[in-house]
Amino acid sequence: MNAPFDKIILGDIVTTETILKSGYVALRGETIAAIGQGAPPPAGETLDHSGKLVLPGLVDGHMHTSSALGWAGIENASRSAAAGGVTTCCDMPYDIPAPVTNADLLAQKIKVVNATSHVDMALYGTILKTGGVPAIPDLAAAGISAFKLSTYEYDPVRFPRIDHPTMVAAFAEIATTGLPVAIHNEDQELVERLTAEAKAAGRTDPIMHCRTRPPLAESMADLEIFEIGLQTGAHVHIAHSSLARGFEIAEVFRRMGGASGFNATGEACIQYLCMTEEDVVRLKGKGKCNPPFRTAAEVELMWEALVAGKVQYVSTDHAPWPIERKLLDDIFACGAGLTGLQSFAPLMFTLLDERGLSVTMMATYCAERSAKMHGLWPKKGAIRVGSDADLVVLECGKFTFDEAEIQDLPNLRWSPYHGRPMRARVAATYLRGSCIWDGRQVLATPGSGRFVPRQAR
Ligand SMILES: [Zn+2]
Numbered sequence: 374m375n376a377p378f379d380k381i382i383l384g385d386i387v388t389t390e391t392i393l394k395s396g397y398v399a400l401r402g403e404t405i406a407a408i409g410q411g412a413p414p415p416a417g418e419t420l421d422h423s424g425k426l427v428l429p430g431l432v433d434g435h436m437h438t439s440s441a442l443g444w445a446g447i448e449n450a451s452r453s454a455a456a457g458g459v460t461t462c463c464d465m466p467y468d469i470p471a472p473v474t475n476a477d478l479l480a481q482k483i484k485v486v487n488a489t490s491h492v493d494m495a496l497y498g499t500i501l502k503t504g505g506v507p508a509i510p511d512l513a514a515a516g517i518s519a520f521k522l523s524t525y526e527y528d529p530v531r532f533p534r535i536d537h538p539t540m541v542a543a544f545a546e547i548a549t550t551g552l553p554v555a556i557h558n559e560d561q562e563l564v565e566r567l568t569a570e571a572k573a574a575g576r577t578d579p580i581m582h583c584r585t586r587p588p589l590a591e592s593m594a595d596l597e598i599f600e601i602g603l604q605t606g607a608h609v610h611i612a613h614s615s616l617a618r619g620f621e622i623a624e625v626f627r628r629m630g631g632a633s634g635f636n637a638t639g640e641a642c643i644q645y646l647c648m649t650e651e652d653v654v655r656l657k658g659k660g661k662c663n664p665p666f667r668t669a670a671e672v673e674l675m676w677e678a679l680v681a682g683k684v685q686y687v688s689t690d691h692a693p694w695p696i697e698r699k700l701l702d703d704i705f706a707c708g709a710g711l712t713g714l715q716s717f718a719p720l721m722f723t724l725l726d727e728r729g730l731s732v733t734m735m736a737t738y739c740a741e742r743s744a745k746m747h748g749l750w751p752k753k754g755a756i757r758v759g760s761d762a763d764l765v766v767l768e769c770g771k772f773t774f775d776e777a778e779i780q781d782l783p784n785l786r787w788s789p790y791h792g793r794p795m796r797a798r799v800a801a802t803y804l805r806g807s808c809i810w811d812g813r814q815v816l817a818t819p820g821s822g823r824f825v826p827r828q829a830r
């Protein structure tokens with residue numbers, strides 16, 4: 374007779390390939406030990422989610438816990454991740470007061486993650502505006518999942534623009550580590566000139582956010598980063614493409630191939646699959662993010678790119694600015710970034726369902742592919758024997774997203790999706806076999822989550 378399993382989770386099991394109706398996932402300890410359909414084997418405990426969907430816990434490949442509050446933001450952002458079905462966050466390095474630019478700072482951040490996070494967390498590293506290239510090998514060796522650099526400067530220390538010669542040197546060094554480098558892709562000169570002209574004309578209303586960051590600002594940046602990637606052999610990744618054109622450009626560069634290790638990929642944040650310029654007008658500061666929302670026609674092109682498999686993965690770019698930073702009359706004075714962790718799983722399910730697309734695409738684009746790019750798969754992002762038992766359980770039905778339910782600090786409980794009809798809710802989230810969200814409250818405690826180093830170069 375088989376050794377009994379510790380836990381059995383019953384439900385309709387969603388993988389990237391198929392949906393196992395009336396299936397089960399059997400766990401030993403923190404790990405998936407069996408997957409099947411029909412009568413489940415004996416186990417110490419049975420968790421019955423029959424009639425609900427059981428997916429791999431989402432791997433959000435792009436979010437910011439610490440842009441506004443510093444590392445103190447990790448604790449509460451990870452609570453909203455648990456409630457949103459996200460079991461692994463890949464956190465960006467642009468933290469105040471000091472971004473993650475060397476192995477010492479990374480070690481300090483890892484300690485904070487291990488002490489305070491409610492979900493598992495991979496970490497990006499970055500470089501100083503000047504003199505940062507020599508720190509690249511140590512950051513890679515210390516387990517970061519990817520590098521992040523920017524063509525656009527928000528702040529010379531926290532979020533600097535890396536100039537072209539430095540970017541060439543950095544990409545060449547990153548290429549030797551085998552890690553990808555994600556790039557914030559906006560052309561500084563174009564955006565600055567257009568913004569100055571708008572301000573001079575007295576136009577600080579919401580739509581001017583879109584007008585001062587036109588598609589050209591994005592595609593110009595895409596071209597230069599891929600050219601440098603082709604030259605240096607690095608895997609260059611557009612951190613967020615709001616344009617289907619970004620994925621086409623990536624595809625063209627992939628075809629050109631070239632130097633060993635060269636790759637060109639791009640990511641779609643979920644907002645670019647559903648939000649439009651009209652939403653910026655409606656939401657004002659709460660609809661401001663960079664790149665901005667585009668037209669409804671562009672959203673359709675984004676879906677074509679996703680369905681065609683051209684998008685590497687879908688992320689949230691969660692960047693929870695305190696609400697007081699979003700309610701300013703001058704759109705240029707508002708913080709850029711949206712909350713999105715807690716709405717991630719319900720919204721992705723809803724968008725797929727509204728278009729008649731399979732929920733298996735959520736397992737592919739919000740778990741497997743992000744985990745693969747960050748070197749975490751198959752430990753993360755998979756329902757497979759041997760993978761961490763990270764699972765999200767979705768209950769289908771008619772729901773409405775309510776920002777008041779966001780599991781974060783009071784002034785971070787706002788959402789661009791407030792009031793949006795949702796076709797599913799997160800009924801439970803499991804992190805390495807433990808229930809961390811039961812559909813009503815976060816059961817994880819600070820430190821339930823762990824730092825996850827990149828598993829493979
Ligand atoms: Zn971001």
